[in-house]
Structure formats: C-alpha cells, structure tokens
Amino acid sequence: MKRQLAAVLAADICDYSRLMGEDSEAMLRALRRLRAEVFGPNIASHHGRIVKSMGDGWIVLFSSAVDAVSSAMRVQDRLAEGAHPDEPEIIMRVGVHMGDVVEEEDDVFGDGVNVAARLEQASAPGSIVVSEAVYGSLDGTLRPSFDDGGAWELKNIERPVRVWVRGEIPEATTASRTNSDGxxxxxxxxxxxxxxxxxxxxxxxxxxxxxxxxxxxxxxxxxxxxxxxxxxxxxxxxxxxxxxxxxxxxxxxxxxxxxxxxxxxxxxxxxxxxxxxxxxxxxxxxxxxxxxxxxxxxxxSTAKTELTASDHALQAALALELCDPQSLERTLDHTVSALEIEPDRADAISIGLIAFQSCASVGYSDLCDQYRKHAEVWLKAFDRLNAHDPISQMSVAFAARLEGSMSASDNRRFLEKVLRTSSLDYVTLAFCGWGFAFLGLPEQALDCLRRALRLGRHTPWRLIILGGLGQAYLQLGQFEKAIDVCGEGLAISTKYTALYRQTAAAYAQLGDMEKAQAAIAEVLWQMPDDTISAVRMRSGYQDNPATRLYFDGLRMAGLPE
The missing domain is CATH 3.40.50.10070 (TolB, N-terminal domain)
Incomplete structure (x- = not known):
C-alpha cells in the first residue's frame, strides 16, 4: 500500500452511453484518437500517471497541481477544436483536487480521489473545476482562467468545497457552507x-x-x-x-x-x-x-447564558482535552446546551456521542447512566438528519458494534471507507486508529494514529491520540515504545486510566512486575471495580493474538478477571 499527497485529475466523457449506442464503431475510433493523440501524450508531457481507466473516464495523479491543471486545460482546448469529420464530438468534464491518495494493488482511493471525482461529476460539460487547495497552488499565469464558483455541496463529502471553474458554473451546485457560523x-x-x-x-x-x-x-x-x-x-x-x-x-x-x-x-x-x-x-x-x-x-470570559449553539459545540470539543470524568461531563453538558438552542446541530451531536462512547469505553458508568437517554436521542437524530460526516458515521457504527449488530469484518470495511472520504482530519484519524486497535489490527491503527499525532499534536485531542498509539505499540509487541507514549500522555493527565492499563500491560510483558503492579494500583484506585472482562466488553475488543498481548499483560499485572 502506497500513500502520497498528489494532485488528482478525474476526467469523464459526457453522454458516453448515448454516443456508443448511436454509432459504436465511430465512437471507438474517436476514443482511440483521444487516447493516442490528445489525452495520453498530454498527460505524459505534464508528468502525470494514469492510475485508473474506466473506459469513459480516467483518474490521473500528478506531483504538481500546476501540471495537473495545465494538462486539463490543454486537453479541453484540443477537444474544443472540434472532432474528426467521421467521428462524434467528444466533450469531457474534468475535476482536480489536491489530497491524500492511497494506492493498493489495482485500486486507488483517498480524499484526493473522492473529491476530484465529485468535482468532475458536478461540473458542466467542457469545463474544468478545481478545488481551493489546487487554486491556491496555481501561479498568476493560470489563475485568471478560473472564476470563483463559490462553495459546492458534493455527494458524500462532509463539507462544502470551495471551487474555481473554467467554463460554465452550474447554478444547482453552488451553496454556502453548512458550518457558516464556524x-x-x-x-x-x-x-x-x-x-x-x-x-x-x-x-x-x-x-x-x-x-x-x-x-x-x-x-x-x-x-x-x-x-x-x-x-x-x-x-x-x-x-x-x-x-x-x-x-x-x-x-x-x-x-x-x-x-x-x-x-x-x-x-x-x-x-x-x-x-x-x-x-x-x-x-x-x-x-x-x-x-x-x-x-x-x-x-x-463569556457568561454561559450568552453562549451560542456554535460556542457550546466548540466548548464541548475543547473540554475533551483531559479525558477525565470532569472533562467528559463538561463536554456532555455543553452538547445538551447546544442542542437546546439548535436541536438539529450535527456537529454538537457528533461530539456528544464521542464523549458518551468514551465514557462507556473507559468505564465511567455513572456518566453513562446520567446521559444515556440523551445519547439515544442523538443516535436517532442522525437517521432524521441523514448526516454523512465521518464522525457521525463512526458514532453510529461504534454503537452498532457494541450492540453486536456489526461484525468485525463489516467494521473493518467501514473504517477503511471512512478513511477514503476523510483522511486529513485528525479527529477522524484518531478514532479510526482506536477502531482498528479494538479490532486487533495494530499496523492499520498505527498508520492512522501517527498521522493524527502529526496533525493534532498541538490540539486538545493529543491525549486521545497518545492513548491510541500506546495501544497500537502494545499490540505490536513494542512495549518500550508503548511505555514512552503512555508516559507522554500521563504528563498531560493522570486521570486517563487507559494509559495506566497500557503501561501495566507493557511492563508485565517486559517482566517488570513491580512497575506493572504499581500501574494497576493506580487504575484500581480510580476505578475500584475494574476488571479484564469489563475492559474487553465495554470497548468491544476482538480476541486475537494482538489483543491478547494487552489482556495477558493486564492479567499478569494483577487486574482481576
């Protein structure tokens, strides 16, 4: 599997099925000419690489946004010159986005591919649509060719995307940002x-x-x-x-x-x-x-009575920083307040469910009992709101997995799908990382969490990310690294008990029983009724060799069954 940041060009032939139906032989001649004389040479001259061909469409990767856009413009200009007398006219749509791309065997996916494809699908025939990320990389020779298309709502893309268009701007796709008060x-x-x-x-x-x-x-x-x-x-x-x-x-x-x-x-x-x-x-x-x-x-410095729904939603997210009962209760309380003002606010519902499920996973049963009815209402709200953002989807999936209505294989496919559509948000990366760790897939967990830490090291979510990293290193048998990461997290908060459990398991696997037992003593001081079976059940850990390293370590360290 190869990951990279690339400029992605998605191109598609308009009315392909109709053209093939009218005269398939002429259309095939036109396609061969397009590939041999227009598309192929142009892509090569701009250092592009075709990674996927669907007959009537292509996905092409470039290391430079300038090369991707220059290539797209030359292709469209050549096609605008007209068709061969004996062949149908070919008109293409093109979308270009700069984003994370993953290549695996014969497939390519990731944020870059998804957004580029959606831009192409939403564009008008003969036009080129580029995202803000691409437009910002263009120089003064290319920018004048594009008009501001505003923010577009794209299918299955969480946030509206600011676009720039060369050609016609379809009125139906323009929209303001859904998080206009963010x-x-x-x-x-x-x-x-x-x-x-x-x-x-x-x-x-x-x-x-x-x-x-x-x-x-x-x-x-x-x-x-x-x-x-x-x-x-x-x-x-x-x-x-x-x-x-x-x-x-x-x-x-x-x-x-x-x-x-x-x-x-x-x-x-x-x-x-x-x-x-x-x-x-x-x-x-x-x-x-x-x-x-x-x-x-x-x-x-703002009185609670003066906070807006947006303020409460942001405060709910920021309060998660320490992952202790007090922090999680503040998050849940601000979520309730935000939804009292705006009942259908999806970002507040998402953060509230993250906090509730964190309480369940860590073992804060009193908070779970206090906010359980709220969480049930929030889950039902997602069905009504038809929310497609990754955090919303993960909240629903996590609840389904704990209820036993989602298998491990389905959960893995779900996490991989989420990463394909949102691989740059450190919150999504952090929770996908934890999801893979619960499944006992530490390599995938580590990929997510390392990237999450690079992007989120300076954010309130650092502690949650470090906890996931500690679990991934532990499952990989890299016990010293697990101890170091947990130590970094405990320097932030001594009340995030997951870090003590991981420290205990790692020391026990290394044979240092004195330090292992000391870490378990901290867990039991904060959570006197904690047990191995409770840890496994409340987080939905799968039973496989990777997770056994964790639970065998807890057992050796003295956590009761």
Whole structure:
C-alpha cells in the first residue's frame, strides 16, 4: 500500500452511453484518437500517471497541481477544436483536487480521489473545476482562467468545497457552507521574493497543504485568499531563501490585527519535499493550537447564558482535552446546551456521542447512566438528519458494534471507507486508529494514529491520540515504545486510566512486575471495580493474538478477571 499527497485529475466523457449506442464503431475510433493523440501524450508531457481507466473516464495523479491543471486545460482546448469529420464530438468534464491518495494493488482511493471525482461529476460539460487547495497552488499565469464558483455541496463529502471553474458554473451546485457560523480562517498565499521555479512552487504547495489541513478540521473552514474580510483569523507566511537555505516566517492574526502566533521554520532546498511536509503539518498544528487556546480564553470570559449553539459545540470539543470524568461531563453538558438552542446541530451531536462512547469505553458508568437517554436521542437524530460526516458515521457504527449488530469484518470495511472520504482530519484519524486497535489490527491503527499525532499534536485531542498509539505499540509487541507514549500522555493527565492499563500491560510483558503492579494500583484506585472482562466488553475488543498481548499483560499485572 502506497500513500502520497498528489494532485488528482478525474476526467469523464459526457453522454458516453448515448454516443456508443448511436454509432459504436465511430465512437471507438474517436476514443482511440483521444487516447493516442490528445489525452495520453498530454498527460505524459505534464508528468502525470494514469492510475485508473474506466473506459469513459480516467483518474490521473500528478506531483504538481500546476501540471495537473495545465494538462486539463490543454486537453479541453484540443477537444474544443472540434472532432474528426467521421467521428462524434467528444466533450469531457474534468475535476482536480489536491489530497491524500492511497494506492493498493489495482485500486486507488483517498480524499484526493473522492473529491476530484465529485468535482468532475458536478461540473458542466467542457469545463474544468478545481478545488481551493489546487487554486491556491496555481501561479498568476493560470489563475485568471478560473472564476470563483463559490462553495459546492458534493455527494458524500462532509463539507462544502470551495471551487474555481473554467467554463460554465452550474447554478444547482453552488451553496454556502453548512458550518457558516464556524471559525473562518483566511490563508494568505505564501509570498517569496525568490524567482526560482522550485521556490515559487514550494510556496504554492505549502499554501495548498496548510489550507487543506485546516479546512479538513472540524469546527472551522479555511480558504486561500488575499482578503481578510469575514475571517476570524488570518494565517500569513513569507518564504525567504539564500542559496540552499530556506526560512519560512509565519504569523497568525485575528480580525483586529492582534498577533496570536509568530514563528519560523528553517530548512534546506536539497530536502525540499520532506521539508514541505514537515512545515505544512507543523504550521497547521501550531495554528490550530493557538486558535483553540484563543477561543478557549474567549469562551471562559463569556457568561454561559450568552453562549451560542456554535460556542457550546466548540466548548464541548475543547473540554475533551483531559479525558477525565470532569472533562467528559463538561463536554456532555455543553452538547445538551447546544442542542437546546439548535436541536438539529450535527456537529454538537457528533461530539456528544464521542464523549458518551468514551465514557462507556473507559468505564465511567455513572456518566453513562446520567446521559444515556440523551445519547439515544442523538443516535436517532442522525437517521432524521441523514448526516454523512465521518464522525457521525463512526458514532453510529461504534454503537452498532457494541450492540453486536456489526461484525468485525463489516467494521473493518467501514473504517477503511471512512478513511477514503476523510483522511486529513485528525479527529477522524484518531478514532479510526482506536477502531482498528479494538479490532486487533495494530499496523492499520498505527498508520492512522501517527498521522493524527502529526496533525493534532498541538490540539486538545493529543491525549486521545497518545492513548491510541500506546495501544497500537502494545499490540505490536513494542512495549518500550508503548511505555514512552503512555508516559507522554500521563504528563498531560493522570486521570486517563487507559494509559495506566497500557503501561501495566507493557511492563508485565517486559517482566517488570513491580512497575506493572504499581500501574494497576493506580487504575484500581480510580476505578475500584475494574476488571479484564469489563475492559474487553465495554470497548468491544476482538480476541486475537494482538489483543491478547494487552489482556495477558493486564492479567499478569494483577487486574482481576
């Protein structure tokens, strides 16, 4: 399995079935000409790679958004010149998105593929539609070719996608963001005085990456723009260079021009791709942490009676930081308050179910009893709201699995499907990671959780991510790493008992029974009635060699059966 960040071009022939039905031989000649003279050579000249061909459509990967868009424009221009006299006219739709892509055997999937395909399907014949992430990576020679298409609601894509269109803009697809009251972030294109192509391209790539990461985060929307109008926060950066040396100066300001973050990143041009990934993730993470801290300060200074539904939903998410009973109760309480104001608010319902199921998984039975009726109402609400966001879907699936109505194989397929549609949001990654750990699939869990930590290290969800990592390392038999990760988490909170259980199991597997028993003593001090069977039942752990390492370790450490 190969993962990469790529510019994805999705192309499709309009009215293919009708054209084949009218004159199949002429249509086949036209297709051969298209592949040999237009599509194939153009893709190759722009360093693209066809990874999937469906007869009437293609998925093509590029390392550069500029190459993907340039190729799309040349293909459409060639087709606009007209058809061969004896062949039907071929008209194509094209969508381009920059996102995470996974290649496995003969298939390709991921956020990049899903969004590009949906953009293509929603576009008008003969047009090219690119996402904001792609548009932000284009230079001044390509941008004028595109008009602002606004935000489009796309089928099975959680958030509306800001698009730019070359050609006709279908009125039916335009829509405002569903989270219109969320945190709006303006990402100013990274500027540089260096006219070298690789430096200019790096600036565009960082702009696109950071926007993509921020926009994939729950409770906020991000867009590349020079305008600061209506944005609550503005992220700016300037890329300086001297020979092989690079320095990116970054600052985050609010609508009143107050500076909340000012930092810099140094690197070398020889290591440009790795540095781009590192800087984009670290820049996004620090921005998220700063924004959440600023919002927490604002919420703390606001009377509860003056909080909006959006405020309560955000406060519910931020309160999860310590994963202790008090934090989870605050999350559930704010969820109830948000839904009293807006009963159909899907983001609040999602976060409330996450908190409730966390209570169930960790073993906080009193909180489960207190909020069980609310959770039942929230689950039913998803059917009424037809919510398709990944967190909503995972909440429903987790409940179904614990009830026994979803098999392990179905749950695995479900998690893989969720990752294909939302592989950039650290919350989704964290809970998919935990889901794989419950199934005893530590390699898949580790893939999700490592990426979640890179994107969410500076966010309130760090502790939950570290807990998942500890479980994944433990199931892989990497006991020292499990202990180190749990230690990092316990430095944040000593009340997240999952970390003590994992520490105990890891030390027991290493033969250090004194430290193992000390960790179990902490668990039983906080949860006197905890047992191995209770841990297994409330999280739905599968019984396989990977999970047995955990439960055998707990048994050796002295946790009662």
């Amino acid at each position: 945190l709006k972030i303006a990402v100013v294109p990274v500027a540089t005085a260096d006219d070298r192509h690789e430096v200019q391209e790096l600036a565009h790539a960082i702009t696109g990456d950071v926007t993509m990461y921020l926009d994939a985060t729950m409770w906020m929307s991000a867009a590349v723009t020079q305008s600061k109008k209506d944005a609550k926060y503005v992220l700016e950066a300037f890329l300086r260079s001297s020979g092989d040396r690079l320095r990116l100066d970054v600052q985050l300001i609010d609508a009143n021009n107050k500076v909340w973050l000012k930092t810099k990143f140094d690197g070398k041009l020889a290591n440009i791709f790795d540095w781009q990934d590192l800087v984009s993730e670290e820049m996004s993470g620090q921005a998220l942490r700063t924004i959440f801290d600023a919002e927490q300060a604002r919420l703390d």
